[in-house]
Amino acid sequence: MFERFNEDARQTVVQAQEEARTFGHDYIGTEHLLLALLRRTSSVGGRILVRHGLDHDAAGDMIARLLAGTGQDALDAKALETIGIDLGAVREKVEAAFGPGALDRGPRPRRERPWRFGGHIPFTARAKKVLELSLREALSLKHGYISDGHILLGLMREGQGLAARVLADAGLDFEVLRQDVRTELG
Structure with a gap:
């Protein structure tokens, strides 16, 4: 599936790893994908989210x-x-x-975290589902590639993760947002 990712989608996944590291997480969740989209305001997903009134800092605060x-x-x-x-x-x-x-809960036992030294951080099942759904969104639009806009569509379609909660709590209308992404993707 990753071979279908265009440069913006690939950079979103790389940035999601950085967002997870920033939080000290040993996983990449939907929230990290959302923050990665918001970090990249020149791409379709980030541009649309900012236009709808959500920015990286506000989303990060909500997630924290x-x-x-x-x-x-x-x-x-x-x-x-x-x-x-x-x-x-x-x-x-x-x-x-x-x-x-x-x-x-007591303190979490310390585990070796190879990702602290540049290794890959694993995706949660929900984040994997979002990436799967981004492929489905691309196919439904008859696109031969997956962009960060498709990832945003996948986040909304999944609808249960922390990213969807942040979008809803920020007052974003999923249908309006979905239509804007589809329009911009063409």
């Missing part, structure tokens, strides 16, 4: 807040709540059985 302690936990609790699991009740039962703080 969402990933901070309560941000990710709140997302997890909400997801569990939608399938009928009350996280508070589970916590109470576990702490009653194993003692207070039994579910508190």
Whole structure:
């Protein structure tokens, strides 16, 4: 699939690795792809996002807040709540059985991270899905290549990742954004 990526799409993937390194992450998620698009304001995806009122710093701040302690936990609790699991009740039962703080996370064990020295950082399943969907978007537009605009379309089509959450929280209308990208891609 990567052989179909044009230079802007390739640079977006390279920049996503840099964004992950900046956050100290050992993965490339949808949020890193979004930040990479926003970093490249001369390309289709970045230009359109900025035109719709989202910039790299604002998106980075939103991502940092969402990933901070309560941000990710709140997302997890909400997801569990939608399938009928009350996280508070589970916590109470576990702490009653194993003692207070039994579910508190300790420090993460330090792992070797070869990517700190220039190695490749792996994509999350959701980020891989976005790249797959970017190919589908390119094919649906009858393009023989994948551009960063197609990656933006893939982010919106995937719709569940942190990048989609940031776009929605920023008040961007996916349909309007999608139409602008398609128009610019031709």
